[in-house]
Amino acid sequence: MKIAIVIDGWAGGNGAIVATERMVKELTARGHEIVIISTGKHEGNFEHFEVPGFYLPGVKESLENMEFKFGKGVKSIYRKAYKGVDIVQIQFPMFMARNAVKVANKMGIPVIGSCHLQPQNIISAMGKESRLMETFFVKWFNFNLFKKVKAVHCPSHFAADMLQREGSTAHMRVISNGIPVEYTPSKAKRPDWFGDNFVISNIGRHAMEKRQELLIDGVLRSKYRDNIQLLLCGKGEDSEKLKKRGEELPVKPMVDFVSMEDKLLYLNTSDLYLHSSVVELESLSCLEAIGCGLPCLIGNSPHSAAPQFALDDRFLFETDNADDLAKKIDYWYENRETLAELKQQTLQMAEYYRFNKCINEMEEFYRDTISGNIKESRKPESETGKFLDDMEKEEQVVQVPVSGKEKQMPISSKS
Numbered sequence: 001m002k003i004a005i006v007i008d009g010w011a012g013g014n015g016a017i018v019a020t021e022r023m024v025k026e027l028t029a030r031g032h033e034i035v036i037i038s039t040g041k042h043e044g045n046f047e048h049f050e051v052p053g054f055y056l057p058g059v060k061e062s063l064e065n066m067e068f069k070f071g072k073g074v075k076s077i078y079r080k081a082y083k084g085v086d087i088v089q090i091q092f093p094m095f096m097a098r099n100a101v102k103v104a105n106k107m108g109i110p111v112i113g114s115c116h117l118q119p120q121n122i123i124s125a126m127g128k129e130s131r132l133m134e135t136f137f138v139k140w141f142n143f144n145l146f147k148k149v150k151a152v153h154c155p156s157h158f159a160a161d162m163l164q165r166e167g168s169t170a171h172m173r174v175i176s177n178g179i180p181v182e183y184t185p186s187k188a189k190r191p192d193w194f195g196d197n198f199v200i201s202n203i204g205r206h207a208m209e210k211r212q213e214l215l216i217d218g219v220l221r222s223k224y225r226d227n228i229q230l231l232l233c234g235k236g237e238d239s240e241k242l243k244k245r246g247e248e249l250p251v252k253p254m255v256d257f258v259s260m261e262d263k264l265l266y267l268n269t270s271d272l273y274l275h276s277s278v279v280e281l282e283s284l285s286c287l288e289a290i291g292c293g294l295p296c297l298i299g300n301s302p303h304s305a306a307p308q309f310a311l312d313d314r315f316l317f318e319t320d321n322a323d324d325l326a327k328k329i330d331y332w333y334e335n336r337e338t339l340a341e342l343k344q345q346t347l348q349m350a351e352y353y354r355f356n357k358c359i360n361e362m363e364e365f366y367r368d369t370i371s372g373n374i375k376e377s378r379k380p381e382s383e384t385g386k387f388l389d390d391m392e393k394e395e396q397v398v399q400v401p402v403s404g405k406e407k408q409m410p411i412s413s414k415s
Helices: 015-029 060-065 075-081 097-106 119-125 131-146 157-165 212-220 239-246 260-269 284-291 322-334 336-341 343-353 355-371
Strands: 002-006 033-038 047-050 087-090 111-114 151-154 171-174 198-203 228-233 254-256 272-275 296-299 395-402 405-412
Touching: 002 015, 015 033, 015 284, 015 355, 033 075, 047 075, 075 097, 087 097, 087 355, 097 111, 097 131, 111 355, 119 131, 151 157, 151 355, 157 171, 171 355, 198 212, 198 260, 198 284, 198 322, 212 228, 212 239, 212 322, 228 239, 228 260, 239 254, 260 284, 272 284, 272 322, 284 296, 284 343, 296 322, 322 336, 336 343, 343 355
Parallel strands: 002 033, 002 087, 033 047, 087 111, 111 151, 151 171, 198 228, 198 272, 228 254, 272 296
Antiparallel strands: 395 405
């Protein structure tokens, strides 16, 4: 297939861009032709068309840290880029999207949208919280994309439920962004500088919505703070603030961007992964952690799909509540042997999200869309925030952890 990907940025620390780059790399390796329409000049195993880019007032600093610009939807560029393509995939519901859909429809090319962005992502980048702004962005995203296409790729059931609540009647295909093949368990030697400390890892962009400062507060309130090593791997607009706050901890935290090699080392030698982000449509960092068998302690934000990666309620804490987080840290500090034993259960969960399987699903989605084998969405049959069904089967019963127990429920991957 020849696939056109419309995406504002094609480099930087944005999770959606990272996920798209991984997908494109694998699709190319499988022999598909890829066309990228984005801001900036880029080279790779794909054809690239550049559109003009710009920053929005109020979020420039945050966007610069992510190396991200909004793109302009120039119809003449789309017409050139779309020549000979079989399908168009639009990654963000913003300024590029509406004209991207219009041109594809006029040229008779099937088009799908992708759900990689919530209103809260933009509002948090502005340093604000506003119900009015949330409502505006919901309507704007629908106007640009989610009410303009017949099919949408959603990385989680949480994302599909969200779009349906907000009025989209498109066919929702739930396919995880997937765990790349590099993220597997290894018998790596624990770094000497960890000592006998309980090691808690967090990986991601240092930003307000990621709530890394809450992790520092949680460790500070832990009974065992003198024996906890916190790793805040990443960079962003909050990096210097986190370094300053880290000075309050008895054990100096590592606050720094790390290489891929070190990232895999830490995921394979830490005791616990801690995820506090309040805005997630899936969570690449949790995927990477469970891929290595590292259990995740996760904030239960209503704007986050990440709780689906919690093995049970012991791995959930009340979002933005440092006291509750400290209690959960203390519990797992006192139950380190149990935590280590849960590695195999974590790896069992990870099998639902392995990359090869997810790309197989994307290829099937493309073929179904091109052939017209899709239908209007119905109400989701699964609860949000729980791990995906086996997407290779049309309909099956799976065991889903609910409140520390298990519950049987039917889930369809082609809802």
